[in-house]
Amino acid sequence: MVMKEEKVDQYIKKIDGELWLVEDDRENLKVSYRVKEIIFVEQSPFQHVMVLDTYDFGRMLVLDGVVQSTEKDGYIYNEMIAHVPLHIHPHPKKVLIIGGGDCGAAREIIKYPTVEELYFCEIDELVVKASKEHLKGVSAGLEDDRVHYLFADGIQYMKEHTNEFDVIIVDSSDPVGPATQLFEFDFYKNVFEALKEDGLMVCQSESPIFYKETMQNTYESLNKLFPNVRQYTAVVPTYPGGLWSFTLASKKYEAFIQPNYEETTKYFNKAILQASFALPQFMLEDKK
Amino acid sequence: MVMKEEKVDQYIKKIDGELWLVEDDRENLKVSYRVKEIIFVEQSPFQHVMVLDTYDFGRMLVLDGVVQSTEKDGYIYNEMIAHVPLHIHPHPKKVLIIGGGDCGAAREIIKYPTVEELYFCEIDELVVKASKEHLKGVSAGLEDDRVHYLFADGIQYMKEHTNEFDVIIVDSSDPVGPATQLFEFDFYKNVFEALKEDGLMVCQSESPIFYKETMQNTYESLNKLFPNVRQYTAVVPTYPGGLWSFTLASKKYEAFIQPNYEETTKYFNKAILQASFALPQFMLEDKK
Numbered sequence: 112m113v114m115k116e117e118k119v120d121q122y123i124k125k126i127d128g129e130l131w132l133v134e135d136d137r138e139n140l141k142v143s144y145r146v147k148e149i150i151f152v153e154q155s156p157f158q159h160v161m162v163l164d165t166y167d168f169g170r171m172l173v174l175d176g177v178v179q180s181t182e183k184d185g186y187i188y189n190e191m192i193a194h195v196p197l198h199i200h201p202h203p204k205k206v207l208i209i210g211g212g213d214c215g216a217a218r219e220i221i222k223y224p225t226v227e228e229l230y231f232c233e234i235d236e237l238v239v240k241a242s243k244e245h246l247k248g249v250s251a252g253l254e255d256d257r258v259h260y261l262f263a264d265g266i267q268y269m270k271e272h273t274n275e276f277d278v279i280i281v282d283s284s285d286p287v288g289p290a291t292q293l294f295e296f297d298f299y300k301n302v303f304e305a306l307k308e309d310g311l312m313v314c315q316s317e318s319p320i321f322y323k324e325t326m327q328n329t330y331e332s333l334n335k336l337f338p339n340v341r342q343y344t345a346v347v348p349t350y351p352g353g354l355w356s357f358t359l360a361s362k363k364y365e366a367f368i369q370p371n372y373e374e375t376t377k378y379f380n381k382a383i384l385q386a387s388f389a390l391p392q393f394m395l396e397d398k399k
Numbered sequence: 400m401v402m403k404e405e406k407v408d409q410y411i412k413k414i415d416g417e418l419w420l421v422e423d424d425r426e427n428l429k430v431s432y433r434v435k436e437i438i439f440v441e442q443s444p445f446q447h448v449m450v451l452d453t454y455d456f457g458r459m460l461v462l463d464g465v466v467q468s469t470e471k472d473g474y475i476y477n478e479m480i481a482h483v484p485l486h487i488h489p490h491p492k493k494v495l496i497i498g499g500g501d502c503g504a505a506r507e508i509i510k511y512p513t514v515e516e517l518y519f520c521e522i523d524e525l526v527v528k529a530s531k532e533h534l535k536g537v538s539a540g541l542e543d544d545r546v547h548y549l550f551a552d553g554i555q556y557m558k559e560h561t562n563e564f565d566v567i568i569v570d571s572s573d574p575v576g577p578a579t580q581l582f583e584f585d586f587y588k589n590v591f592e593a594l595k596e597d598g599l600m601v602c603q604s605e606s607p608i609f610y611k612e613t614m615q616n617t618y619e620s621l622n623k624l625f626p627n628v629r630q631y632t633a634v635v636p637t638y639p640g641g642l643w644s645f646t647l648a649s650k651k652y653e654a655f656i657q658p659n660y661e662e663t664t665k666y667f668n669k670a671i672l673q674a675s676f677a678l679p680q681f682m683l684e685d686k687k
Contacts (some may be wrong), residue, residue, distance in 0.1 A: 138433070138454070139433035139453070139454035139455040140430070140431070140432060140433065140454075141419075141430070141431040142428070142429070142430050142431075143428070143429040143430075143431070144427070145426070145428065165427070166426070166427035166428075167427040167609075183608070184640075187679070320471070320636060321455075344634075346634050346641050346642040347641070348608060348639075348640040348641045348642065351636075352472075352636040352641070353634050353635070353636045353641020353642065354634040354636065376680050377679070377680055377681045378679045378680055379679075380677075380679070380680045380683070382677035382678070383678075383679060383680070385674070386673070386674030386675075386677030387674075388674075389668075389670035389671050389673065390670070390671075391475075391665070391666045391667075391668070391671060392664050392665050392667060392671070393665045393666065395668070
């Protein structure tokens with residue numbers, strides 16, 4: 112049997128008349144999303160950037176052929192990387208995001224009235240532009256004078272700042288290509304230095320099932336620097352394995368607080384906050 | 400471009416020399432698993448049954464081309480459908496499983512010494528046979544005199560039993576084909592009748608993201624019958640959406656207890672038990 116297949120874009124195929132994004136960055140698992148429409152496609156100096164409208168996940172941001180964020184489930188990841196640290200720091204004024212080009216985490220952070228300045232350091236301006244124009248289900252609501260865009264390299268930016276931020280959120284893509292250094296000890300050390308003496312940080316630390324080593328290395332690096340390090344998890348349907356880990360590292364604060372913020376979340380709530388720190392048995396045993 | 404593709408089995412393709420299971424039961428999302436070896440394949444009177452050895456998920460049970468359980472992540476689902484009810488019923492002696500042909504839930508239940516009899520009602524004997532022989536990573540440890548196999552129709556079996564079981568676990572496949580009736584009110588009513596006056600049941604109730612209606616219908620049906628109905632969730636990487644719902648319905652008991660059992664779980668623990676009942680905001684709002 113021969114299937115009729117035609118390349119529409121580097122990452123999009125037309126198979127028997129239907130458009131499909133075939134995510135095949137992994138050797139042994141391929142996920143194919145049926146595409147309604149290619150909304151945006153452009154090569155930036157850093158990567159291949161697309162916004163697609165899909166049947167199952169609505170619009171999605173795709174970088175180098177890999178799904179980053181979707182209208183259907185992107186809020187889960189973004190709420191969990193943003194609200195957890197802001198329910199622990201009692202008075203976050205100056206917040207930095209590194210990465211997070213889909214704008215979803217930034218949108219959640221500015222729901223907190225205590226936040227006076229949000230520095231948004233994403234290396235690729237095109238990702239932010241594409242997300243703001245074409246991925247409003249994830250990015251909408253970010254128009255706010257407190258947001259300062261820095262289209263710069265987060266690695267370099269961290270080297271140049273000391274004792275400045277209350278909260279730093281490292282919302283990186285996978286540790287391949289340019290993002291690799293965002294998972295290294297030297298970077299975390301600079302993050303530590305860039306935080307105020309009572310500051311805290313959070314980073315996405317990959318799948319506990321498929322990228323266990325990355326998760327463990329992250330934990331170990333941060334544990335050498337910060338007195339309080341904890342992992343938590345959330346479900347991200349469009350990431351491989353579904354279960355995703357985050358690592359929180361704090362110089363001082365640990366307890367959950369009840370901050371004043373606009374409660375318009377779809378996944379996060381106080382019960383989920385508590386529950387996300389309950390780790391599956393295999394994650395606990397990896398630490399022994 | 401034309402890809403070289405050859406059908407090896409109804410559900411397995413050889414693409415450019417590599418074996419792939421292409422799970423394409425959903426119209427807009429296809430997941431392809433690279434296969435090392437086809438271990439077992441046979442058509443039963445009920446369905447097409449396969450055990451495959453895959454690169455990413457180890458061995459997997461595949462029914463009618465849809466992944467049911469894998470060595471890599473099957474324990475999550477099975478532990479969560481088995482241990483949660485057995486941490487609520489204080490003295491379960493007679494337990495029934497309907498479905499659960501991969502044998503994983505049954506294996507977890509017999510870890511409880513209070514359980515005197517486990518009735519295992521799976522319609523398709525071939526699934527149990529294939530799992531016991533070829534899917535030991537999920538099924539091993541089930542050799543126990545307390546297990547009584549009933550290769551029978553669970554719908555019919557429930558009509559014939561009254562006031563008999565302490566715990567009933569409905570571990571069904573998706574509500575298509577023969578499993579459809581396992582999601583209907585009449586079936587739940589018979590389950591209610593088959594439970595003792597302090598009995599409780601749990602069922603898998605599909606994805607809160609992709610099969611919200613099924614989940615809600617299950618909740619509503621059970622809510623008409625039982626005084627205590629609660630949903631909980633777990634992550635199941637190989638199920639669409641990753642996040643999966645379970646519904647627990649109890650005639651009497653609600654609180655968590657600390658039963659005596661052999662603690663050899665890989666996902667479940669007491670923190671996860673508590674955490675699994677913390678529902679994402681969108682699930683709470685669906686109930687309003």
